[in-house]
Amino acid sequence: MPNSFTPQAAGDLNYLKSLNRSTILSTARRHPGLSRADIALETGLTKATVGSVVQTLVERGWLREGELHARGGGRPGRALYLDGDRHYMLGAEVGVKGLRLVACNLVGEILASCHLEEPPSDPVTTATCLAKLLNQLREAPAIAGRRCLGLGVAVPGPVSPTAPILSLAPNLGWIDVDFLALLREEPDLPDGVWLLDNEANAAAFGEFYFFEGMPPESLAYISADIGIGCGVVSGEHFPVVPRGYQGLVGEIGHTVIQPGGALCHCGNRGCAETLVSGWALRESLGLDIDDSLSASVRARAGEADVQALIQRAGEALGLLMLNLHHTLNPSMLILGGSLMWLKGPLIEPALAYFEAHQNDLLRQSQSVPIKIIEDSTFTAARGAAAQVMARAAIEV
Amino acid sequence: MPNSFTPQAAGDLNYLKSLNRSTILSTARRHPGLSRADIALETGLTKATVGSVVQTLVERGWLREGELHARGGGRPGRALYLDGDRHYMLGAEVGVKGLRLVACNLVGEILASCHLEEPPSDPVTTATCLAKLLNQLREAPAIAGRRCLGLGVAVPGPVSPTAPILSLAPNLGWIDVDFLALLREEPDLPDGVWLLDNEANAAAFGEFYFFEGMPPESLAYISADIGIGCGVVSGEHFPVVPRGYQGLVGEIGHTVIQPGGALCHCGNRGCAETLVSGWALRESLGLDIDDSLSASVRARAGEADVQALIQRAGEALGLLMLNLHHTLNPSMLILGGSLMWLKGPLIEPALAYFEAHQNDLLRQSQSVPIKIIEDSTFTAARGAAAQVMARAAIEV
C-alpha cells in the first residue's frame, strides 16, 4: 500500500477506484506486455474490474494494446503496454553548474532535452531563464500533439517535506526559496502536476521508476557532485522517497566519518564531504569552482599526492556506502554525479573498500548490486519527470 | 495511507471497510476523547459512516463511550476512548541477559509482567521456558476475562523483512532461528497475531504507538545495550518501521566512525560499537559479560581512565545521534537500553556533543527533542505487544 497515496488514511469509493486504477497502471508499467487476465492475477482484482479499468486507461492514452500472446492453450491474451505516444512530462534540474531540462514520455524515454552550462545566479533570474528554456523545449517536434502531465524541478539541497520549498542550497547561496512560486509568475508554462524535490531524491526516484528489467526492492542513489547527497526509494506500486522530518534523509555528506578531521563548510570537522566531494577535491587541488575537476586530475595523474587524494576520496566513498548499508539498507546502490567523471581512480577504491569491509551482518546475505552512472547529466531531471508521472498517474 | 496495511496494493470493498475502521480506531487512539462528529471531521468520513463503524467497534470491545463533552452550543458529543478492559496483548523480549514478558491493554498499560534474569541458552530450551512463563503470566488476575490479541516477540538481532526469522544474534550465538515456529510447538499458547521483530524496532514502535501526548512525526529509538542498534518509526495512522532489504535498517552499531580504529567483533575496525556498547566497555574494563557494568563504573568512578572511557563512549553516542539525524532524520530521538544505567557520565557528553555539533543543515530548523528512558526493562516487550495490537486492529 502506498505511503504517499493520499494525505488522509480514510477513503471512499472514489478513492478505491483511483487506487485500483493506479495499481493496474503500475502493474502494466512494471511488467510490460501483461494481458488483462495476467493483471487480474497479479493484482488480485477480478477480470471484470481489470477489463473496465483498462478500457478507460486505453481511452485516456495511458495504456495501449500490443500484440497477441503466443502461449498455447485457449484464447490468447492481448499484451498491454504503457502508451509512450500521448503524454509527456517536463523535468528540470537547477544544478550548481547550470540548468538541465528534459521532456520524457511514460516509458522514461527522453523526447527532447537541453542544458545550459551557466551557474544560476539569483532565484528570480533563474526562474525566468528556466521558463524560457522550458517553453523552447516544448516546441520540439517529438512533443507535438502530446498532453503535458506537469513539471518537476530538482534542486541541490533539502526540500521541506511539508511544502515544496528549497530550505537551503549552500552551493547556490539560496535559502528558503519557493522556486515553483517564482516559476508560476512566468508566462505560458503548462498546467498539471508541479513538483519540487531534492536532486538526489529525484534521481533515485527516476532510476527506480524507470528501471529496466526486474526492479530492485529498494535503491539508494548516491549523488557525488559539488556536495554529496543520497536519495532512497522503495515501494512496489507506489514508490516512496523517505524524506524525514526536515527533509534531511540521505544528507550523508555531513555524516562525520573522521572525528577531528578537516573543517567542513558546515562548521563541523570530519564530515564525509571534506574527503569526497567536488568542493573538497577542488580545494585540495587549488582549483576554482568552475574548473573541470576531471580534466585537472587527468592532467596531474602522475603526481603521487594527487593519486593519494583521489584514492582517499574513493575509500571515503566506499565507507559511506557501507554506512549507508547499515542505516538505510537498500537492495541496490547507484553511484552518480559529476564525480563519476573521475572514473576508475575514484570508483575502484570505493568498490574495493566496500567489498573488503563487508562484515558478518552482510556477508550472510546476498551482496548488493552496485550500478555506476557515468554520465548523469539528465538523471535528476528525468527523475523529476518520473515523479510528475507517478503523481499524475494516481489522478489519471 | 499505510505502507504495511496489506501486501498488495489493489483493494476491494472489504479492504475499504477495514481501512476506514482502522483509521477511525487509530484516530480514537491518537486523540482520546473525540466524539463521533469530531472523528468524522478529522478523518473526512461522514457522520453516518463513523457512527456505524463506532457502533461495531464498541460492540467488539475496542472502543468505549465516555463522558459527555461540555462545550456550549448544541447537543454535546459523547467522548470515545480505546477500551482498555476487554483485550490484552502479550509481548516478550528474548534479551542477552534474560527474558522479559508483559501483558498490556489497548492503551499500553502493563497489566502484568515478569522477567527472568538468566541468559538464554539454545533456541529450543528458550522457547520452552518462554512458553511456560507466558502461560504463567496469563494466569494473572488483571487479565482474567479478556481476549488475547496475540503475541509479539522481540529479539536482539536483525529479522528478515520477508519472513519472521531471526537472521543473526551474535550475542546469543543464534543464526537463522525461526523462533515462532519453536514456540508453536509448545502447548496451550493463545492464538491470534504472532510477530517477531528486532528489539530496537519493537521498542521504537511501542514508544511511538503508545506515545503520551502529541506524538512526533517520526522517531528513532537508540538501543544501547550489549550491542547498539536503532529502530525507526513514522506514519500517522499506520506507523511503519522501515526494515530495508535485509532487515539491517538502523544497525548503526556497525557504522564506521573511526576508520582504522579498534577491531570490532564483526571483523571491521572503528565500528561505533567499539566505542560505545556494553560489549566494548566491559572489555575495556576487564569485566565479564555477566558483571554489572554500571556498578563497576560507579565503583571505579574516581579513576581518570574510566572517566575518560565513559566520556569517549558518550561522545561516540552523540556522534551516532548526529549521523542518524543526517541519514534517517527522525523528529524525535529516544535513548534506551541498559547503558542508560550509566546515567550522567555517559548521557551528558552525548547530549553535549549532539548540541555542539549541530550544523547549518540543522540549526535552521527546530531542534530535535531527545527523551531518555532510564529503565527500559520492558520497553521492547511492550513494543512487541504494541505491534500485535496494530496488526490486530486492521482486522478487528
Added chain:
DNA sequence: ATCATTTAGTTAACAGATTTTACTAACCAT
C-alpha cells in the same frame, strides 16, 4: 416555562464500486 437555535447522532434512500455469474470470443488439438 417555552421556543428557536445549534450541534450530535441515527435512519433510509441513493450512487457507485467490485464481485459473481453467465456468456461470448478466439485459439488449439483431436
Added chain:
DNA sequence: ATGGTTAGTAAAATCTGTTAACTAAATGAT
C-alpha cells in the same frame, strides 16, 4: 468440425460510503 481451454465482456448481485432527512439533547432568549 468439435471439444477443451483461456481471454474478455455483460448483467445482476452485493456491499460500501454518501446524501438528505430525521430525531436527540443541550443552550439561550423570550
